Amino acid sequence: MGRRNKRRRLNIVTALFALLFIQNICFSQTKIFGSIKDDTNKLYSVSIILKDSLSNSIIAYSYSDVNGNYKIETAKLGKYNLVFSSLGYVTKTIPLSITKEQKDFKVDIVLKDKAMILDEVIIKADLPMTIKEDTISFKTKFYVRGNEQTVEDLLKTIPGININTDGTIKIGNQEIEKLMIDGDDLFERGYKILSKNMPAYPIEEVEVLKNYSNNRLLKGVEESSKVALNLKLDEKSKRIWFGNIETSIGNNNLYQLKGNLMNFGKKNKYYFLANLNNIGYDATGDIENLVRPFRINEPASIGDNRSVNSLLNLSPESLNFKQNRTNFNNAELVSLNAIFNPTEKIKIKTLGFFNWDETDFFRNSVAITDVNGTNFTNTQDFELRNKNRVAFGKLDFTYNISKTKMLEATTKYNNGDFNDNSNLVFNGSSTIENLQHQNTLFDQKISYTNKFKDKKVFLLTGRFIDEKAPQNYTINQFFYQDLFPSFTNTNNVKQQNTNQMRFAGVNAHLLDRKTNGHLLEFQLGNEYRKDKLTSEFSLLEDNSVLNKPNGYQNRTSYQVNDLYVKSKYRLKINDFGIVGKLNIHQLFNRLENNNISSNQKPFFVNPSLGFDWKINDKNKIISSYSYNTTNARVLDVFSDFVLTGFRSFSKGTDSFNQLDASSLVFNYQLGNWSDRFFANTFILYSKNHDFFSTNTIIEQNFTQADKILIKDREFISVNSKLDYYFKFISSNLKLDLGYSKSEFKNIVNNSNLRQVNSNNYNYGLELRSGFKGVFNYHIGTKWTTTEIETTVINSFTDNVSFLDLSFVFNKKIDIQIQSERYYFGNLQTDNTYYFLDFDARYKLIENKLTLGLTGKNLFNTERFRNFSVSDIGTSTTEYRLLPRFVLLKLEYRF
DSSP, rough: OHHHOOOHHHHHHHHHHHHHHTTHTTTEEEEEEEEEOOSBOHHHHHHHEEEETTTOOOEEEOOOOOEEEEEEEEEOEEEEEEEEEEETTEEEEEEEESSSSEEEOOEEEEBOOOOOOOOOOOOOOOOOOEETTTEEEEEEEGGGOOOOOOOOHHHHSTTTEEEEETTTTTEEEESSSSSTTEESSSSSGGGGHHEEEEEEEETEHHHHHHHHSSGGGGGTSSSOOOOOEEEOOOOGGGGEEEEEEEEEEGGOOOEEEEEEEEEOSSOOEEEEEEEEEEESSOOSSTHHHSSSOTTTTTTTTTTTTTOOOSSOOOOOOSSSGGGGOOOOOOOOEEEEEEEEEESEEEEEEEEEEEEEEEEEEEEEEEEOOOOOTTEEEEEEEEEEEEEEEEEEEEEEEEOOOSSEEEEEEEEEEEEEEEEEEEEEETTEEEEEEEEEHHHEEEEEEEEEEEEETTEEEEEEEEEEEEOOOOOOEEESSSEEETTTTOTTTOOOOEEEEEEEEEEEEEEEEEEEETTTTTTEEEEEEEEEEEEEEEEEEEETTTEEEEEEEEEEEEEEEEEEEEEEEEEEEEEEEEEEEEEEEEEEEEEEEEEEEETTEEEEEEEEEEEEEEEEEEEEEEEEEEEEEEEEEOOOOOHHOOSSEEEEEEEEEEEESSSSSSSEEEEEEEEESSSSSTTSSSEEEEEEEEEEEEEEEEEEEEEESSSEEEEEEEEEEEEEEEEEEEEEEGGGGEEEEEEEEEEEEEEEEETTTTTOOOEEEEEEEEEEEEEOOOOOOOOSEEEEEEEEEEEEEEEEEEEEEEEEEEHHHHHHHSSEEEEEEHHHEOOOOOOOSEEEEEEEEEEEEEEEEEETEEEEEEOOOOOOOOOHHHOOTTTEEEEEEEEEEEOEEEEEEEEEEE
């Protein structure tokens, strides 16, 4: 039965992919297309209007793109006039007769200059969207509906900009690099702090910056496909202090208080924000994106992927569910940010971030283990309280030595203090866990850029990072009698961990753009990293230490010095590019485990070959193959067991290892993200020739996992997204299809090597309207199927559906309603859950004072359960939700 279901799902996915690629048949209409130019150049932002020849009514309209190309589609037949107009040119009209027989018209136009005598006359063209080279500008007044409160709300109205439920901003399917204000960036990849808090009303224009370079001297030299957003303020919001304060009070002592204070001048900019709430709202996004912004293959990004990985973690797990429904929080956030330009050549950016939070999390679970003759059931009643304090500061200094030379320095300091307590009832035994841990980070980077020729740039970057993460973990129960039978008086345990990382690196990078468009890149660098990992596990009777067992203590020092040469060449032949990479690494490894040391000097080469082909303006293909060797990390090489949870131990390999892997990537893009139709298919295949697995002993009260090296596993992922805009209903359809399959091998309870196959299917669609009237909607659904195959097949299917309704009755009153339905497969009872939220606002004084009412979880769903499968069994988990609440809000703008 399981295999028939698998074949049926594969047939469904195959059929849907077939529909994706025959879309031109499904959505065929009369197409009118061509190019526009003057006597010498192609013209962009030319207005093209299709008018009825008799009534002169507008049937369709468009604008020419940056290459001077345009396209209009219509399903109507008859006689029409195609009108081309642009400021400074003579308007041109072309008559057309559209019949069933002729479905495509190619009309290429040459516009002539229009001689104009202006006598104190000012002509302004106010277009919703303009295109200029790599910048697409959207005037927000043409897109807002009147109910946008934050920048995130505003961006959702802009065509082609997508925002995930966690606040990640994407242009099409690509995440943005940064979110700027009038050309200045404050938060880098931590932009969610800005988008989730800054009010929308001062934003006059949103710019999409394509082929973006984080370093201004690399623009036009590096091969960049990055995108960024720039928010342009209206004139009345510049060079003055302004902002807003919003306070909310609700039942059960729930509240939210937030404020923004801003001043954006030409030389100096200030942005201060605060948010205090206990309603589950996350005002920061992932703080790691602020503290450690990570960019792949970015010039001067040396050290971005270096951080400490902790052994223990009591944070709530990530759920396929809105986090704010389970986030019992009490958060206080203050962020103080400023940009100074003391001279024309110097820019100084300061960022201060302070976050205090106290969160509660509640979970009950029943886990059934059935593997290799071992069968048992564990029950847990889990209550977790996390208290954290994070203080982060950053200073960016930029000195523009000249138009071709620049010096940049970034200094960061982060200090986090965390106290996690859990009250756990495990199989009827009351257990208290406590984890006290800290994180201290100092990070200094200096980069020098010299554009010594028009298309040649040299960068020299140095970086130093020092990070410490001590942990102190205690449990007031003793579950390990079978491991330590001699210590019968033990009634609690503790473990102290220290993980410290020190990194120093230097990188020299040359980029040479040839006159024929070819690009040569060459890097020479050295990176040194030293990790110190200690763990001390103790058995106690009350406060007295009975024993520190052998085999459960670690004193590990791991040093890696990587001397490397990286080369890359991109051969450009018209619209076809071939990219070859060759990275050479000479490593010097030193490992010391419990006073026993060893050394290793591995040498390896990582090659890569790829191509990109712009078939035409609508069809693009990118593909690459790479072979990579990676060095083992400190969490792979320690020698003895460590406690990684209240009933789990883990052990490293106690040896050096390098892991080999191959990967193949294929990406096909049909259309552009700003087109009426856009589709993107991404395929990834990878093979790990070596990978780390586990040899695990599973007992009811504990597990012990010994890391082992295994040969060969494979992974494949296929994802396809389709966007289509229906003009006749002014709505945008999104279709999302995905499939992934992964292999894994492990040993459980002294079995032979087992192979575990995991299959995941997801398929969903959503429809969002863009009406100009009172009403708008957003509806969607998504199915996810998970299948784990060992000697048996376990699978389940979940579904999430939603319907959001928006009513903007006039300039004073608007109402938003959000509804959700969750279905969790393989649950016999309590498997369907419904949620209803609303938000209403009444503007007492326009642009000054607003009264609001917000309701969450109106059906008062107190708990929800879901089902999961693994290679050793199944589990059913129940989570507690925030109860129904209603907030009365008052916002004042100044």
